[in-house]
Amino acid sequence: MDLAFSHASNQRVLRQRNFLVVVAGALAAITALLLAFGISRDREIVLQPVLRSPVTVSSAGVSREYLEMITRDVVVLTLDRSPQNLEYWMNAVLEITSPRVQGKIKADLLKIVNEQRGSSISQFFTIESMDIDPKNLRSEVTGELHTIVGNKVISRERRTFRYDWEYEGLSLRLVGFGMVRTGKEQDK
Structure with a gap:
């Protein structure tokens, strides 16, 4: 049993x-x-509405609308400057710059700061058009670059500036920017 x-x-x-x-x-x-x-x-973060519509950021990539809005703000940041805001201007540009290129961009910005410090030269840019390429993370902005000495506008030139970006995780960072040279400007 x-x-x-x-x-x-x-x-x-x-x-x-x-x-x-x-x-x-x-x-x-x-x-x-x-x-x-x-x-x-894919991860998404819903950002507060900015002007036209709510913006989402996805780990799948950057939307055209988001890249356009960021480019618009960065153009104002990088191209509008005066001797009174040079330190703030340089630090603000470096904050949105990718860490891997900060040294090079800081060296370029320091040249501008040293040239413009103590002068009465200011500049601002008025945007006329934008060409946004979210696939290649590139923006080109065309408009008028105004240069002012004291309180007198001494030049208004039509210019195109290119902004290159990198997107890692959910972070869009600036990796380079500068004026695009046209065929006529290269011949001079």
């Missing part, structure tokens, strides 16, 4: 063990699926 009771008890423990192994395997499979889904899923 003890042998039959022992055998029945062992069979019950074996069934419980097998059931727990199946449940543990199913939970492991579900966890693996959820983990794979979580890693591969």
Whole structure:
């Protein structure tokens, strides 16, 4: 009788063990699926509405609207400057710059700061058109660059500026900007 009771008890423990192994395997499979889904899923952050419409940023890439709005603001930041705001101007540009190119861009900005410091030369840019390429993370902006000495406008020149960007994670960073030279300007 003890042998039959022992055998029945062992069979019950074996069934419980097998059931727990199946449940543990199913939970492991579900966890693996959820983990794979979580890693591969595009992340989005909803930003506050900016002028025209709400903006979302996705890990899948930069939307045309977002790149256009950022370019518009960065154009104002990079091209509007006066001797009174040179330090702020340089630091603000460096804050939006990718860490991998900050040294080069800082050197270029310091040349401008040193040339313009103590002068009465200011400049501002009026945007006429933008060419936005979210696939290649490039923006080109055309407009008039106004140069002012004291309180007198001494030049108004039509110029095009290019902005190059990088997008990592959910962060858009400036990697380069400058004036685009046309064929006529290169011949001079």
